[in-house]
Amino acid sequence: MIENRPARQMAQAKDSDGENVDRSFERLSEAFETSARRWELIVYPSLFGFILLAGYGFFLIYSLTRDVHYLAISVDSNMTVMSSNFQAVSDNMNHLTANVRVIANNMGDISDKISTLEPMLTSIDSMDQTMDSMDRAINSITHTTHNMRNDMANINQNVSRPMSFINTFMPW
16 A cells, blocks of 8 residues: 555655654653652662761771780780789698698697597597598688689680780771
8 A cells, every 4th residue: 555655645654653763762761760860869878878887887896806815915914913812722722732731730739649549539530530520621622713713824825816916907
């Protein structure tokens, strides 16, 4: 049917098709610009929020590492003081053990001298056994205190080595 149309009608049809295509491209362009504006309203504030949160996260991590650094220094100094105090306690327990041994020996001498008093002899024998058990208990306390001192020294070594290793990564 188009072949029966005059050339003028064909030219008008081509012009109207071209106008339709131009209008379609204009509508597509406007839709794309509108969509881009909508995305700009979403993406730019989201990007700003992400940057703000990332900065705050960095600040929190920096504060945490600084606090852990001060904690490590404090624990290290406290462990050193505590270790020396445990050594003093252990030394004092050794002196106490020696004094209790002297007392136990003196009690043996007293029991030999009081052998004439039969009723008191049984009482002194039980006191001697009690003193021996106290001597063993104090020896046990001395060994336990010594072990506690060693354990605290081990804790000091185990905490200070990793913390000094971690401190090498710190920027201050």
